[in-house]
Amino acid sequence: MHVQVKNISLSIQQKPILKDVSLEIESGQSLALVGPNGSGKSTLLRVIAGLLKPDCGQVIVDDNEVGNLSPRKLAQRLGFVSQDASTTDAIAVYDAVKLGRTPWLSLMSPFGSKDKKIVENAMCEMAISGYASQQFNTLSGGERQRVHIARVLAQTPQIFLLDEPTNHLDIHHQIAIIDWVARQSTTVALALHDLNHAFVCDRVAVLNKGQLVAYGEPKAVLVSDVIDPVFHVATHQTTTTHFDHPILTFAKSYRDQ
Amino acid sequence: MIENTIGGLKPAVSILISLVILMGALGAALVIGETPIPLYTIWNVLKIEAGYPAPEVNPIDHGILWSYRLPRAIIAMACGVSLALSGVVLQALLRNPLSDPYILGLSAGASTGAVAVAILGFGAGMLSLSGGAFIGALLAFGFVAWLARLSKGNSPGATSSLALLLAGVAGAQLFHALTALIIAKSADANQARGIMFWMMGNLSGSRWPDVYLAVPIAMIGAVIIYLHSRALDAMTFGREAAQSMGIRTSWVMTILIGTAALLTAVMVSLTGAIGFVGLVVPHAMRFLVGVRHVLLIPATALAGGVFLIIADIIARTLIPGQSLPIGVVTALVGAPAFAIILVRSSRARTS
Numbered sequence: 001m002h003v004q005v006k007n008i009s010l011s012i013q014q015k016p017i018l019k020d021v022s023l024e025i026e027s028g029q030s031l032a033l034v035g036p037n038g039s040g041k042s043t044l045l046r047v048i049a050g051l052l053k054p055d056c057g058q059v060i061v062d063d064n065e066v067g068n069l070s071p072r073k074l075a076q077r078l079g080f081v082s083q084d085a086s087t088t089d090a091i092a093v094y095d096a097v098k099l100g101r102t103p104w105l106s107l108m109s110p111f112g113s114k115d116k117k118i119v120e121n122a123m124c125e126m127a128i129s130g131y132a133s134q135q136f137n138t139l140s141g142g143e144r145q146r147v148h149i150a151r152v153l154a155q156t157p158q159i160f161l162l163d164e165p166t167n168h169l170d171i172h173h174q175i176a177i178i179d180w181v182a183r184q185s186t187t188v189a190l191a192l193h194d195l196n197h198a199f200v201c202d203r204v205a206v207l208n209k210g211q212l213v214a215y216g217e218p219k220a221v222l223v224s225d226v227i228d229p230v231f232h233v234a235t236h237q238t239t240t241t242h243f244d245h246p247i248l249t250f251a252k253s254y255r256d257q
Numbered sequence: 258m259i260e261n262t263i264g265g266l267k268p269a270v271s272i273l274i275s276l277v278i279l280m281g282a283l284g285a286a287l288v289i290g291e292t293p294i295p296l297y298t299i300w301n302v303l304k305i306e307a308g309y310p311a312p313e314v315n316p317i318d319h320g321i322l323w324s325y326r327l328p329r330a331i332i333a334m335a336c337g338v339s340l341a342l343s344g345v346v347l348q349a350l351l352r353n354p355l356s357d358p359y360i361l362g363l364s365a366g367a368s369t370g371a372v373a374v375a376i377l378g379f380g381a382g383m384l385s386l387s388g389g390a391f392i393g394a395l396l397a398f399g400f401v402a403w404l405a406r407l408s409k410g411n412s413p414g415a416t417s418s419l420a421l422l423l424a425g426v427a428g429a430q431l432f433h434a435l436t437a438l439i440i441a442k443s444a445d446a447n448q449a450r451g452i453m454f455w456m457m458g459n460l461s462g463s464r465w466p467d468v469y470l471a472v473p474i475a476m477i478g479a480v481i482i483y484l485h486s487r488a489l490d491a492m493t494f495g496r497e498a499a500q501s502m503g504i505r506t507s508w509v510m511t512i513l514i515g516t517a518a519l520l521t522a523v524m525v526s527l528t529g530a531i532g533f534v535g536l537v538v539p540h541a542m543r544f545l546v547g548v549r550h551v552l553l554i555p556a557t558a559l560a561g562g563v564f565l566i567i568a569d570i571i572a573r574t575l576i577p578g579q580s581l582p583i584g585v586v587t588a589l590v591g592a593p594a595f596a597i598i599l600v601r602s603s604r605a606r607t608s
C-alpha cells in the first residue's frame with residue numbers, strides 16, 4: 001500500500017507539534033522516522049494511523065483519505081504498535097495476540113478456524129508460540145514487544161506503523177526487531193532513536209521541531225551535514241567490511257557553544 | 258485453557274451449573290427468614306399465583322412469600338447483576354482494577370439525585386426518582402473524571418490508580434455533603450430518618466412495582482454490555498490500542514459509562530447505595546473464568562445476582578429479630594477484598 005502524507009500540521013494545546021510535513025512511502029517500502037525527543041515522530045505516526053486528526057493536511061492510503069475511513073476499515077489496513085503498551089489485566093499471551101483479529105470480527109463473523117490459523121502464524125513469526133498460555137505481565141520487555149508486534153501481525157494490515165519498537169530492549173532484541181523490519185515486504189513506517197538501525201530502511205525522514213528537514217535514502221540522509229545541526233552532535237562515519245552501510249558514531253559537538 | 262472451556266467445563270455445562278446455583282440461592286432466599294417457609298409451600302404459592310390448582314396455603318405464609326420475600330430476592334438479584342456489571346465496565350474502561358460505582362462516587366451522586374427529587378419535589382414517582390439518580394450519577398462521574406484528569410496534568414498515559422481513587426473519595430464526600438444539605442434544609446424528621454436508613458442500602462421496601470423497573474433495566478443493561486464484550490477486551494492495552502484495532506472508543510465509552518450510570522442509578526433509587534459489589538464480584542470471577550469479557554460478563558452477572566441474594570439472607574438473619582442494612586454485609590466482605598486488590602495491584606505495578 002502506498003502512503004501519501006500531504007502538508008500535515010498539528011498543534012496540541014496551542015503548541016505546534018507538526019509543521020507542514022509532506023512525504024511519501026511507496027508500496028512495500030520501509031520508512032524510518034528519526035529526530036530528537038519531541039521532534040514529532042510519534043505524533044506523525046499517530047496522524048498516519050488515524051489516531052490523531054491533523055489541523056490541516058491529509059494522509060492518503062492508496063486512494064482513500066485516512067480521515068474518511070471508518071475506524072474498522074482503517075484498522076484492517078493499518079496496524080499500529082505504540083511504545084510500551086501495558087495492562088494490569090492477567091491476560092494470556094494467546095488472548096493478547098488474538099485481540100489483533102478485532103477489526104475483522106463481528107457478531108455475524110465470530111472467531112473461526114481461519115482466525116486461529118492467522119493468530120498461530122503471527123505467534124510463530126515472532127517466536128512466542130512457547131508462551132501462549134503464559135501471562136503477558138510475567139514477560140520481559142523484549143517478549144512483550146514481540147507480543148504486540150504479533151498482535152498487529154494478526155491484524156493482517158497492509159501497513160505497519162511502529163512507534164520506537166526497540167525502546168528499552170537489549171541489543172539482541174533490538175536487532176531481532178530491526179531484522180524483522182528489514183525482511184518485511186509490507187509497507188512499514190517506524191520511529192527510531194538509533195540512527196544506525198535506520199540504514200536497513202528504504203527511506204529515512206529526519207524531523208526537527210515538527211518540521212521535515214531531510215528525506216531520502218539512508219546513505220544520503222544519514223550524514224553529518226544533516227544530523228549534526230539537528231541533534232547537536234558531531235557525527236563520524238566509519239566504514240567496515242561487516243556491513244554494507246557506514247557506521248555512525250557520535251561525540252559532543254562544540255560548534256554551538 | 259485457550260479454547261472455550263471454563264475450568265475445564267463446556268459452556269453449556271457451566272451455564273447449567275450457574276442456573277442451578279442461581280435457583281438454589283433464590284430458593285434459599287424464599288425458605289430462610291424469621292418464619293421459615295417449607296419448599297412445598299413455596300411451590301404451592303407459585304402454582305396458585307400462576308393460576309394452577311394447588312392445595313390451600315396459610316394466607317400469612319402466602320403473603321410473606323409473595324408480597325415480601327420473592328420481590329425482595331428478585332430485586333437483590335437485579336441489583337447484584339447491575340452493580341457487578343457496572344464494576345466490570347468501569348474497571349475495563351478506566352483500566353483501573355479498583356473502579357466500582359461506589360468507590361468512584363456514582364452511587365453517592367445517584368443518592369443525591371434521588372434525594373433531591375424525593376424531597377424537593379418534581380413529582381417523586383419511581384421513574385423521576387430513577388431519573389434524578391441517573392443525572393446525579395452522571396454528574397458525580399463527570400466530576401470525579403474531571404478531578405482525576407486535573408491531578409494528572411499533562412503527563413501522558415492512563416490516570417494513576419491513586420489519583421482516580423482520591424478523586425472518587427472527594428466526589429463521594431461532596432455528593433454525600435450535598436445530600437446531607439438537602440435533607441437538613443428541606444426534610445422533616447420522619448423523611449430524614451427514612452432517607453438515612455435507605456442510604457445505607459436497604460432492600461426491606463422492595464415490592465412488585467420495583468421489580469417491574471429493576472428487572473428490565475438490569476436485562477437491557479446486561480445485553481448492551483455483553484454486546485460490547487469485544488470492545489472491552491480491546492481496551493486491555495489502553496484506549497489508543499483499542500482505537501488502532503478499529504474500536505470507536507469515544508462512542509463505546511459514552512454508551513457503556515452511560516449504561517453503568519443508569520444501572521447504578523436505578524438500583525440506588527430502589528435500594529440505596531450498596532457498596533463493593535462491583536469490586537468484589539468481577540475480581541472473584543476473573544480468577545474463575547479469566548479476563549476475556551465474553552465469559553467474564555455472564556459470569557459476573559450471575560455471581561453478582563447470587564452474591565446479593567445471599568448477602569440479603571445474611572442481613573435478614575444475622576441478628577435475630579433485626580434486619581441489618583445489606584450495605585453493611587457487602588462492606589464487611591468488600592473492604593478486606595478491596596485491601597487485597599489494592600496490595601496486589603500495587604505489587605503488579607512495581608514488579
